[in-house]
Amino acid sequence: MLELVKQLDPAARAELDTILMAGDAPLWVPQDGPQRQAFESAADIVFYGGAAGGGKTDLLLGLSLTSQQHSIIFRREAVQLVGIEERMTAILGTRKGYNSQDGVWRLPGGRVMELGSVKEPGDWIKYQGRAHDAKLFDEICHFTEAQFRTLIGWLRTDRPDVRQRVVCAGNPPTTAEGEWVKRYWAAWLEPTHPNPAKPGELRWYVTNEKGEDQEVPGPEPVMVGEDLTQPKSRTFIPSSVNDNLFLLSTGYKATLQALPEPLRSQMLRGDFNAGASDPAWQTIPTEWIKAAQARWKPRDAKGLMTAVGFDPARGGIDKSSIARRHGNWFDQIVSAPGAVTKDGPTAAGFAVPLVRDGACICIDAIGIGSSALDFLVGLNLNVLAVVGSESASGMAKAGKLRFRNRRAEMYWRLREALDPTAPEPIALPPDPELLADLAAVRYKVVTMGKVAAIQMRDKDEVREALGRSPDKGDAVAMTFVDGIPPPGATAQTYHEPPPPDWRT
Structure with a gap:
């Protein structure tokens, strides 16, 4: 059919368009296969895509044109919306009804489609309280997890005859910051998931009292704390250029086959486990972190607890996290919502039951951490206050580089411990959030007096990249950090070494 259409002259094509658009013919119909499956899926939250060329953007536009009453399509940056504008114009054959200044397209049948962007992590506030019956995300792996979760919070409509849905389209993440997508749809995308799901299969989830996703057996309401909660369903439907008749006929598949690895595997086959390329200044290579998590095995006999990392939080979306180190092996990270550790006494009460063998509690002593520190010291526990901005006296093992501050010191020491060539590289629990936290840290080399020093990306910058606090990474x-007292020491018997004199 496509070959026949190509042979028509312009007049014949115009006549064919008139016939196709006559009467009650829909403006857009999904292609049979994965695109139709995603269009008709009953899931509350659908992830469609994987490989390139599967008609992902068309699905979002088609939903706006034929199924939804008031939808919004998000891209991370406003400049990326140009392609959506052009594709909608091609489908409609006109830009009539489109207000480019407001990003609002008034469509046939009284439907409305908005275009939105959230370049900065906090830009979701622009859409706070804005009701839409469809929240549609193009290239979902470009968004932070916090942006996605907050934007879908205002999914609603006052029309009971209009279905509410979230549809995400995208390819596998090419940076570590997009790894949250694999965690959100882990049942379909993580090979090690204990109960893997089939493409298109529905799974139901609630947010538990810890603020974490929890899978439940089905759509029936469940108790979460004192509240009866309605689960939301998710699914993932893979697609590729082989499912798109139009692009397949243009030779686009050959273009994808010519891409270098790992981009070829990601875009041609939708391989979510193909290695993403790390930025040049990423402190800890992603593969090192994954290797450390692959080495991890649960232990009944955990051995001596040698240190505890405690990153406390107060309120908001941040969590308090505790990392328990047993030599070169870390136990599962323990986290609690910031609302649970709202002050010093409750933060200290969260940490104390997790400490064994008199292990030193290394605590972030800024903000709420200072109050928790006071209570822990008052209990005569083994405590070390960690202030990331303080000077550090150590030096990197590989050369003459010093550390700009304690934050640089602790992350570089962690990097050295994760190095696969180290005599006994450490083992980290297979936690996707921990992976994202550690991979988001960048470094640079700066001058400090007469010496060169390593400086880490500021914690606030990491927060912007992730859309949340890197609490698990900081806890590990x-x-x-240098100078941790041995297990069994007390706050009264340990004294920090004096800061170095950089003039010498």
Whole structure:
């Protein structure tokens, strides 16, 4: 059919368009296969895509044109919306009804489609309280997890005859910051998931009292704390250029086959486990972190607890996290919502039951951490206050580089411990959030007096990249700061070494 259409002259094509658009013919119909499956899926939250060329953007536009009443399509940056504008114009054959200044397209049948962007992590606030019956995300792996979760919070409509849905389209993440997508749809995308799901299969989830996703057996309401909660369903439907008749006929598949690895595997086959390329200044290579998590095995006999990293939080979306180190092996990270550790006494009460063998509690002593520190010291526990901005006296093992501050010191020491060539590289629990936290840290080399020093990306910058606090990564890294007292010491018997004199 496509070959026949190509042979028509312009007049014949115009006549064919008139016939196709006559009467009640829909403006857009999904292609049979994965695109139709995603269009008709009953899931509350659908992830469609994987490989390139599967008609992902068309699915979002088609939903806006034929199924939804008031939808919004998000891209991370406003400049990326140009392609969506052009594709909608091609489908409609006109830009009539489109207000480019407001990003609002008034469509046939009284439907409305908005275009939105959230370049900065906090830009979701622009859409706070804005009701839409469809929240549609193009290239979902470009968004932070916090942006996605907050934007879908205002999914609603006052029309009971209009279905509410979230549909995400995208390819595998090419940076570590997009790894949260694999965690959110872990049942479909993580090979090690204990109960893997089939493409298109529905799974139901609630947010538990810890603020974490929890899978439940089905759509029936469940108790979460004192609240009866309605689960939301998710699914993932893979697609590729082989499912798109139009692109397949243009030779686009050959273009994808010519891409270098790992991009070829990601875009041609939708391989979510193909290695993403790390930025040049990423402190800890992603593969090192994954290797450390692959080495991890649960232990009944955990051995002596040698240090505890404690990154406390107060309120908001941040969590308090505790990393328990047993030599070169870390136990599972323990986290609690910031609302649970709202002050010093409750933060200290969260940490104390997790400490064994008189292990030193290395605590972030800024903000709420200072109050928790006071209570822990008052209990005569083995405590080390970690202030990331303080000077550090150590030096990197590989050369003459010093550390700009304690934050640089602890993350570089962690990097050295994760190096696969190290005599006994450490083992980290297979936690996707921990992986994202550690991979988000960048470094640079700066001058400090007469010496060169390593400086880490500021914690606030990491927060912007992730859309949340890197609490798990910081908790692990704090157990590598220099000068941790041995298990059994007390707050009264340990004294920090004096800061170095950089003039010498």
